Amino acid sequence: MTSRIRNLFASLFRKQMVERELDRELQSYVAMVSDEKIAAGAAQPEARRQALAEFGGIEQVKQAVRDRRAGTRFEVIAHDVLYGVRQLRRNPGFTAAVILTLALAIGANTAIFSIVNALLLTRLPYQNPDRIGTIFWRIQGARPFEGANDIDGEQWELLRDNVSSVLGAVASSISSGVNLEAGRSVQYVHAGRVSAHYFDVLGIHPALGRSFTATEDRPHGPSVVILSDALWRTIFHADPHLIGQAIALKGEPYTVVGVLPAGARTPLNADLYTALEPSRQGEGSGANYAVILRLRDGVSWRQADAEINRVWTDRALRFAKEFRPGAKISFYTVPLQKGQTAELRPKALTLMLAAGFILLIACANLAGLTVVRMARRAAEIAMRLALGASRWRIQRQLWIENLLLACVGGAVGVGVGFVALRGLLSLLPPDYLPVSGVPLDERVLAFTLVASVLTSVLFGMLPALALGRIDLRSFLASRTVAGAERLRLRQALIAGEVALTVVLLASSGLLIRTLIHLQTLPPGFNPQGVMTAKASLDDARYRDPAAFDRLIRESTAAMERIPGVESAAVGLSLPYERALNDGMTLASGPMKGQQVMSGAAYVSPSYFATLQIPVLAGRAFTASDRRGAAQPVAIVNLSFVRKYFAGQNPIDRPLDTQDTLGTVIIGVVADVAVPPHTEQINDPLGSEPMTYIPAAQADPHFLAVIHVWFQPSWIVRTTRPVEGLTAQMQRALAGVDPGLPFSGFYSMTDHLAQTLATQRVEVALLGAMAGLALLLSAVGIFALVAHMVAQRTREIGIRIALGSTLRQAMVHVAAPGLRSSAAGLLCGLLLCLGALRALRSALYGVGIYDVPSLVGVVLLLVLITLLAAVIPTLRVAKTDPAATLREE
């Protein structure tokens, strides 16, 4: 062993000495043999010649000895690496093309994988995250469903009081904004409402003070608040004596009982937390609580599932009987991470698949490039084979060059991925991803490394296999390697990448069509010239309907006085916005007595006029439609009439038997595009039944509940662009209530963009991938044709000299590229037959086999193919037949 190590060092560091010694040893052998020959009577030069001939090639023997020697492997690899670097530097065009291709493909993969990693692989930032879960439900029957399940007050009480295997907690499933008095100003902050033990389930211990107690979590319990570290520092200047003091929140005093530690994250990610005070009444009468669980020690999730199903059996049976006759309902726990990412998971995985396509396309291109390069290097390789290098040694040399390229390409790819990821994240709406950040962590880097190496193996394999077939003698004689075969291989590679490109193009085409469909849906109102602003009325001062009514009347009147403002209104929700979903029992019409769901909103009298929503029958609200008027009134939309009145005239008919006021329908308005609030439709935008009531008629109890969930919008319509409109709106509001801030200003385009955020992101991402794929394919075709042109210059010269026209010659060289692209297009369209089905759930208003988008794909591909094939053939035009014929 020691002698082996010594030799290793000897050969590594005294390489030259060892080499010299070996040379001397072999020379002395030859000298001694020729001495013998001379002694036997041969002449001196003849003796040496014979001795050398018998020896059988000094260089070969040296190589055989070197191959045996320890340390030689390191040496050879170091040598190969240096040689490889030199080779790559000698071909800057090839090297740049490979590195650029790799960087783009690896960059795209790195960016997408970072998101998959952050969403699905990184552990949640809580203590023992594998013991935190949430509850999904499974409905088996006519309309099967499986997924997240918000629970109602009854389920919560059963879970809290009767399930011993888990510690449970609930939070309001609708997040809200509240007004916080900070010094002399009032700020709009994000509030989470959570039950007792919420922070215990997450394993978060307040840095100051404590969590909510069970008493504080009871209905009408004391008003208490827990602050996030960030809020405590920015607004309360990290005051350590804040615990036990009252702060003015939602217009009343709340006692601070705790401050969370710095960096603590909850699924709600709010600025402050108030006690949820869950019950079976009010919001607890519907499924409005999101539940989280921590598994207690020594219990399995399976036991927890059994216990939860047992205590909820009665509730599930009642639900099934009422809403899903014949359905079987069961519940099961899932890890919180899965629960939070259930909707994003398939999207992220689809994108990962698309990114994988990009990598394959890049591989095909690179393999094509390397095949050509191999052909150019055939002379060098044949020479090395002839000089005694083993095939293995040459293979290794090629692999080392590929790995060098992979490493550089991967490193540049990480940079590209980082930039792409930042761009991607800036594209996403805030809080779109339920994670605090998307880091390029060691897992992402490991992925990139594996992807780079895998790519190099894939694209390096084909040429390396081709090497096995180089026949030395025929090569040295003819100086070509199986040309036709190599061309077919490249054509197959290009057809393959074009096929994948077609699938990506067709997919993004469908998503673009979906987005166009959604964005051009008739909105049902006039979105031009409308500005809106939101404010939180979850405020003690506005539980009094008279104060609420005064605020709305006076603030809209003040806004209408702004020069250039045509009209102003207030509404609980807006078109493009999810509306409150309300259950009612129809009091008239063909479906009288049936329980139905409808969107519901209160609006000020000028709401329909301001948004220009047409009143189709009856009348709009007036200032005299208010509490205490002789006849309470409501307006419904066309969908409501079609769905629940079978199209009959509903004017002057009573609306809801649960409503003790005896409200009647006085008008029908047109539908506006809204996101679904009932579960019947999945489209991100569509028409849904809506009922509107006058804001002035709203019940104080109703106001108190809905203002916890919804921030109403102030809406102004301007006749012309108004300078400083938002500031003037804020001043108009402050004139009525100086302590009420607007939380933000949005045009209707902003609302539409927000609602369609998912679709926009999907289009942007898949579109970018498809574009990248198209670019790579074009490069592949370009390289193929360019190579054909370069290789066949002489042949073209002869053809032209023999009377072929320039056009015929150009077609002749471009043909292989065109043919392989056409074959790829056909294969791609066949692939689409199966692959596009996967997109079904993301498509709206467009079929899977959408003719316009497929035609678009074909045309785009034909155009790009022609460009990529024709540009390199232009060089043919410059070919001078005489000059090419004179060559060689």
Added chain:
Amino acid sequence: MSSKQTNLLQGTLDLLILKALGTGELHGLGISRRIDQITRGTFIVKPGSLFPALHRMEEAGWLRSLWGDSENNRRAKFYHLTNAGRAQLDVETKEWQTIASAMAHALKATT
């Protein structure tokens, strides 16, 4: 050439080199000539096999080499056995004898 045969030959070559050096130090050509002599011309070891084997065996610690002068006053590298080499010679000789007698017996039995 199948790998089995190579191994057998390689083993044989090692044993022959060890044996040739058993009587004292020799240079490359000397080893070659000595093998020729002790196998009565059955094995002629070419430099292409000899030198890789010598270097490999030196690395394995069985041989050691020193530069010296040959009988014709040529500078040459002389190899001699180390203790490990001597032990290896014993082991390989025993192994070979076992194989040889087994083979001889087997061939006799089949006739």
